[in-house]
Amino acid sequence: xxxxxxxxxxxxxxxxxxxxxxxxxxxxxxxxxxxxxxxxxxxxxxxxxxxxxxxxxxxxxxxxxxxxxxxxxxxxxxxxxxxxxxxxxxxxxxxxxxxxxxxxxxxxxxxxxxxxx
Numbered sequence: 001x002x003x004x005x006x007x008x009x010x011x012x013x014x015x016x017x018x019x020x021x022x023x024x025x026x027x028x029x030x031x032x033x034x035x036x037x038x039x040x041x042x043x044x045x046x047x048x049x050x051x052x053x054x055x056x057x058x059x060x061x062x063x064x065x066x067x068x069x070x071x072x073x074x075x076x077x078x079x080x081x082x083x084x085x086x087x088x089x090x091x092x093x094x095x096x097x098x099x100x101x102x103x104x105x106x107x108x109x110x111x112x113x114x115x116x117x
Contacts, residue, residue: 001042010051013042017052021061021072022083028074032062035070 001016003009020026032053033041039049053070056062060078064070073079098108 009042009044010048010055013038013044013048013052014055017056018061018082018086021079022086026072028072028076028079030072031068032070032072 003012035049036046039046061073062070
């Protein structure tokens, strides 16, 4: 993974795991790699990996089971809410970008519909 130096690394790793969860790459109830394994796979500090899991747990996207590890939440409603949240952010980012080009929301919507065909 290529990190953006303008954003905290833990947020970037967390975002990638969130995307994996909503796209089904990491399924509900699936065991996540241990903290050290996560740190090695992303080339990050183990404390950063621990923070990723702490924040994912705060967000209700994973749970730590004592002595067993960390698992993706089985809460389908929470996963669906995250999918909606990420999609809305992507739409807002898109609208800001096309807006900066002088394209109206209506024209942007029309362009999207044309692309689907």
